[in-house]
Amino acid sequence: MRRPSWHELQAIRTLAEQRSFRRAAELLGLKRSSLSHLVKGLEHNLGVQLFQRTTRSVSLTEAGQQLLTRLTPLLNEMDEVLYDVSAQRQQHYGTLRISASDAAIGLLLTQVIPAFSAQYPQIELDLAAQGALVDITAQGFDAGIRLIEDVPQDMVAVPLGGPLTFVTVAAQAYLADHPPVQHPQDLQQQQCIRQRLPSGKRYRWEYQRQGESLEMDVPGQLTLDSNALMAQAAIGGLGIAYLPLPYASAGLANGQLVELLAEWRVQSAGIALWFPPNRHQSMALRLFIDALKIHLPYHR
Numbered sequence: 001m002r003r004p005s006w007h008e009l010q011a012i013r014t015l016a017e018q019r020s021f022r023r024a025a026e027l028l029g030l031k032r033s034s035l036s037h038l039v040k041g042l043e044h045n046l047g048v049q050l051f052q053r054t055t056r057s058v059s060l061t062e063a064g065q066q067l068l069t070r071l072t073p074l075l076n077e078m079d080e081v082l083y084d085v086s087a088q089r090q091q092h093y094g095t096l097r098i099s100a101s102d103a104a105i106g107l108l109l110t111q112v113i114p115a116f117s118a119q120y121p122q123i124e125l126d127l128a129a130q131g132a133l134v135d136i137t138a139q140g141f142d143a144g145i146r147l148i149e150d151v152p153q154d155m156v157a158v159p160l161g162g163p164l165t166f167v168t169v170a171a172q173a174y175l176a177d178h179p180p181v182q183h184p185q186d187l188q189q190q191q192c193i194r195q196r197l198p199s200g201k202r203y204r205w206e207y208q209r210q211g212e213s214l215e216m217d218v219p220g221q222l223t224l225d226s227n228a229l230m231a232q233a234a235i236g237g238l239g240i241a242y243l244p245l246p247y248a249s250a251g252l253a254n255g256q257l258v259e260l261l262a263e264w265r266v267q268s269a270g271i272a273l274w275f276p277p278n279r280h281q282s283m284a285l286r287l288f289i290d291a292l293k294i295h296l297p298y299h300r
Contacts, residue, residue, distance in 0.1 A: 006078075008042050011035060012050065013075055013278065016068050017137055019058050072278045079280035094284035095124040099136050100145040101198075102129045103227045103244050104271050107296065108145070110246070116291040123284045131225035133198035137276050142285050148269040150198060155274040158289055161296035163267035165245040166206070169257040173237040181240070181260045184214050191239035192220035193230050205242045207264040214264075218242075231257075271296075 011028055015035065018024040025035040043050050050064035060068060100108070105127055113125065128141070133152070136144045144151070147164070151157045168181075175181075179189055184207045195203040202223060207214040220239055224230050227247045234241035234248075235256045241248075251257030273289060275281065281289075 002045050004042055004045065008038060009071060009075060011038055012042065012064075013068065013072065015039065015051065015058060016060055016064070017276065017278065020138075021058060023138065068278075076278065076280055093122050094282055095126060096143075096282075096284050096288055097126040097128070097141045098143055098145060099128050099130050099134055099139070099141045101131070101147070101150075101227075103147075103247065104145040105129050106228065106246055107271070112291055112295045115295060116288065119291075120284075120287060123287070125288075129226075131196070131198060136274075137279070142282065143273050143275040145271060145273045146198075148272045151272050151274045154277070156277045157272040157274045158292075159270060159272045160292045161270050164270045165265055165267050166242060167245050167248050167252075167262070167265060168205075168240060168242050168260045169231075169234055169248045169251065170240040170260060171235055171237045171256060172258055174234075174239065175258060184216060184261060184264060187216070187218050187240065190219070191222075192218035193233050193239040193241040194218060194220045194223040195227075195230060195242070196223050196225045198225075203242070206266045207261065208266050209264045 011024070011030075014027055015021065015024040018027065021032050021035055025032045028035065030038075039051060048063045049061050050067060052059045052061050108127070116123075117125070133146070133150060134141075134144075136142075144155075145160070148157065148159060168187075170181075174191075178191070179186065181187060181190065184205070187205070192205075197203050202217065204215045205218055207216075218240075222233060222238055224233065227243055230241045231243055231247045231251060233239065234243075235251055240260065248257055248259070252259060273292060275285070
């Protein structure tokens with residue numbers, strides 16, 4: 001039996017990740033027919049089928065999964081060796097593509113990117129604010145950043161910073177024309193600006209006070225999937241919003257917004273960066289993760 005080449009093994013891993021001959025071939029810089037020929041040749045050489053092929057999808061067979069499970073640590077280790085050897089040349093170069101919620105990007109723009117870009121001016125950042133959760137591997141992103149509870153379970157998650165505080169806010173003009181809000185249940189008689197989650201569901205507002213916890217659907221005519229837009233809508237007097245504190249802090253500081261139910265504030269577990277478990281971290285991504293840990297110790 002001929003020993004498979006490093007190139008062939010990398011191709012198998014890429015095809016398993018992408019589950020598409022077209023996408024895998026593009027990433028490998030091959031023609032689709034060449035990749036198909038390579039895979040068939042390797043299967044013939046090994047005497048076993050590695051992939052189950054249909055007209056719409058590609059998936060690993062049991063034998064293919066066993067092979068990839070054992071090979072992945074070896075491939076990752078070799079990637080580590082190659083990257084470490086060339087790290088001195090590469091560490092200040094490259095492009096990072098990050099998919100993130102607008103809340104996460106808001107934190108990055110104010111607390112991380114200014115210092116990171118100044119320290120590593122030749123690392124380009126391509127940030128995509130996406131309300132919906134996307135397949136970062138299929139769409140060519142290096143990593144994603146979202147609330148920890150939104151990170152897919154099959155990904156490697158790196159928690160960033162401390163808990164994230166949520167506040168309930170409205171404009172004074174709105175409050176002047178509506179009944180007072182003294183308890184979370186009072187929100188049932190208000191116009192609330194609701195949020196649609198990446199899953200498509202609407203976010204249930206959460207409250208805690210002295211051991212009492214509430215989680216509730218709220219009424220409202222307006223639903224948005226962007227914290228920044230929700231803050232703007234609240235400032236415009238369109239209703240009551242439930243926001244991460246960084247999105248409400250400016251409005252609270254200049255008087256455009258008033259906090260309600262302050263004693264019922266809650267904190268989420270915070271945000272995390274995630275990436276596929278079988279993909280090597282580029283030096284640029286490592287440096288970015290280090291910067292996140294330094295500049296996001298807490299975001300209260």
